[in-house]
Amino acid sequence: MGNVEFEKIKRPENIKLPYMLDFYPLEDEKNTRISQFFKSLREGRLTTTKCKECGNLLWPPRIVCSGCLSDKLEWVDLGVEGELYAFTEMKAGPPLGFAQDVPFCIGMVKIGSLLISARIDDARYENLKIGERVKLKIVELEDGRVFYRFRRIN
Amino acid sequence: MRKVAIVGGGATKCGKREATWRELVQEAGKAMFDNVDNISPKDVEALLVGAAQPERFTFQVHVAPMVAEHLGITPTKVIATTELMCASGQAAIRYAWACVASGIADVAVALGVEKMYMPNMAEAQTNMTCVLDREWDGVNAMSAPPFFAMTAQRHMYEFGTTKEQMALVSVKNHHYSTMNPIAQFQKEVTVEKVLQSLMIAPPLSLFDCSGITDGAAGVFIVPAEDAKKYTDTPMYIVGSGQANIGNAINNLASISEWVPLKLAVKEALRTAKISVNDIDIAELHDCFTISEIMEYEAFGWCEKGKGGEFIEDGEPYIGGKVAVNPRGGLLGCGHPLGATAILQSIDILHQFRGEVPRGRYVKDAETAVTHNLSGAANVHSLLVYSRG
Numbered sequence A: 001m002g003n004v005e006f007e008k009i010k011r012p013e014n015i016k017l018p019y020m021l022d023f024y025p026l027e028d029e030k031n032t033r034i035s036q037f038f039k040s041l042r043e044g045r046l047t048t049t050k051c052k053e054c055g056n057l058l059w060p061p062r063i064v065c066s067g068c069l070s071d072k073l074e075w076v077d078l079g080v081e082g083e084l085y086a087f088t089e090m091k092a093g094p095p096l097g098f099a100q101d102v103p104f105c106i107g108m109v110k111i112g113s114l115l116i117s118a119r120i121d122d123a124r125y126e127n128l129k130i131g132e133r134v135k136l137k138i139v140e141l142e143d144g145r146v147f148y149r150f151r152r153i154n
Numbered sequence B: 001m002r003k004v005a006i007v008g009g010g011a012t013k014c015g016k017r018e019a020t021w022r023e024l025v026q027e028a029g030k031a032m033f034d035n036v037d038n039i040s041p042k043d044v045e046a047l048l049v050g051a052a053q054p055e056r057f058t059f060q061v062h063v064a065p066m067v068a069e070h071l072g073i074t075p076t077k078v079i080a081t082t083e084l085m086c087a088s089g090q091a092a093i094r095y096a097w098a099c100v101a102s103g104i105a106d107v108a109v110a111l112g113v114e115k116m117y118m119p120n121m122a123e124a125q126t127n128m129t130c131v132l133d134r135e136w137d138g139v140n141a142m143s144a145p146p147f148f149a150m151t152a153q154r155h156m157y158e159f160g161t162t163k164e165q166m167a168l169v170s171v172k173n174h175h176y177s178t179m180n181p182i183a184q185f186q187k188e189v190t191v192e193k194v195l196q197s198l199m200i201a202p203p204l205s206l207f208d209c210s211g212i213t214d215g216a217a218g219v220f221i222v223p224a225e226d227a228k229k230y231t232d233t234p235m236y237i238v239g240s241g242q243a244n245i246g247n248a249i250n251n252l253a254s255i256s257e258w259v260p261l262k263l264a265v266k267e268a269l270r271t272a273k274i275s276v277n278d279i280d281i282a283e284l285h286d287c288f289t290i291s292e293i294m295e296y297e298a299f300g301w302c303e304k305g306k307g308g309e310f311i312e313d314g315e316p317y318i319g320g321k322v323a324v325n326p327r328g329g330l331l332g333c334g335h336p337l338g339a340t341a342i343l344q345s346i347d348i349l350h351q352f353r354g355e356v357p358r359g360r361y362v363k364d365a366e367t368a369v370t371h372n373l374s375g376a377a378n379v380h381s382l383l384v385y386s387r388g
């Protein structure tokens, strides 16, 4: 075929997980106006925003109340315990970055009027029960970001 | 508002396809134009492309012009992609319908497409995990199977629904898909087989779940007054309902009852001026077996909590109270997100024309609905079709 050139080219073998393929939110003041939520998490406190005008408790945390559109919100503590409303276990089909944890439990945790979805650690599906009490747990990523999970109390 | 008709359409075979996104579009586009004699690409004034996640599954945005280019369509009135996750195809039909009903366009195409198989399936699962609120729900690996697993768990807990009852939905829909040559899965399953299939997210096993699917399909939408120019057997869009409540898990109306579906059904029946008992065929969004059970209840074919008994009694089979998913459903046909609603509507057209195999033919059907849910079942979309 005459003198057509063939060349093997190189590309980097490993690329750092891009932020937008990483499920965890960006937490600092440069990226979000609810960075207080993550600061509190770092202190072991689960908080959210409450509307000072209409009293709505908002989850996830907001900067504007979806009930009355007021922007006068305050941070309130949700405590560190909740009740398991529903749960399952991821046994197949995990997204990127989760395979090493399979199987793991996922649940909906009832805290007052809120239904918060979260990983449920230290548990297998067979042993969990609807209505069971679970306790807040904080996980920290390699880059220092934090997130909440729950775990069995017993 | 003008009355609107669908006058023809075409689709690809669905499943794990050895074809790219744009090749699926070309296959479906050709099938669609081949199906109607006197519409050529140059006649198409409005093009709506239902595509849920082309930017993730094929790393391509601005896809409607790409579809237009590949099919030789040069829209002069309206062109856009419509995204509503699992209901993206129905969104395309709805906008095409609105374009034609309003008089903006006289010939519109709604084409839906999804290429979901990827060399690394974990990447495909990643795409499916940004559908719920990614930063607060998705972050917990909350893709569709775990969410609907918890929905099923609550339904079992509150109403006593059983895994066997859920499995019956899979048995029915796989039965009908054996008679659908473009379906992804064409093998019968039994209750035992469903119960013994690989556990995905308890209580849901593999055969309780629709699959990962490649596929595309398109339909022509024109004013009813022009319909007979294109075919002797058009079908008409006679009603619609769509409702949304909340998005993140905390903000849904309920986990075990789909309130927005009840609202959408009410609106669809009101606009079509029919009662629920007038529905002969219902193509419902059975993304998971529990979904179809909750849909029987929300439509009102049975009491709340009695969806499991409804299928035990054979009521959603052809010849029962209402024929649910005689196409084979998402469980049997697969669920190529953006294409699903278009595939449902083409099958209704074939039903009305008597062009489906005998074993899944609903004789004398006059009225049909197609339904798609999306997200955490927080959005429900419905269209009502009529033969006459």
Ligand SMILES: CC(C)(COP(=O)(O)OP(=O)(O)OC[C@H]1O[C@@H](n2cnc3c(N)ncnc32)[C@H](O)[C@@H]1OP(=O)(O)O)[C@@H](O)C(=O)NCCC(=O)NCCS
Binding pocket: A092, A093, B086, B121, B128, B143, B144, B145, B185, B200, B206, B207, B208, B209, B210, B211, B212, B287, B331, B332, B335
């Ligand atoms: C359930 C799920 C995780 C399984 O993924 P997986 O573990 O990668 O499984 P595979 O797709 O490889 O399927 C395994 C086998 O079962 C078959 N299969 C999968 N689903 C099936 C079904 N519903 N009926 C019959 N067979 C099925 C496949 O063809 C495959 O057979 P093969 O091994 O002979 O090729 C995946 O299909 C999924 O995510 N489904 C849900 C899709 C979704 O969320 N859609 C949106 C809904 S709202």
Ligand SMILES: [Zn+2]
Binding pocket: A051, A052, A053, A054, A055, A056, A065, A066, A067, A068, A069, A070
């Ligand atoms: Zn308020």
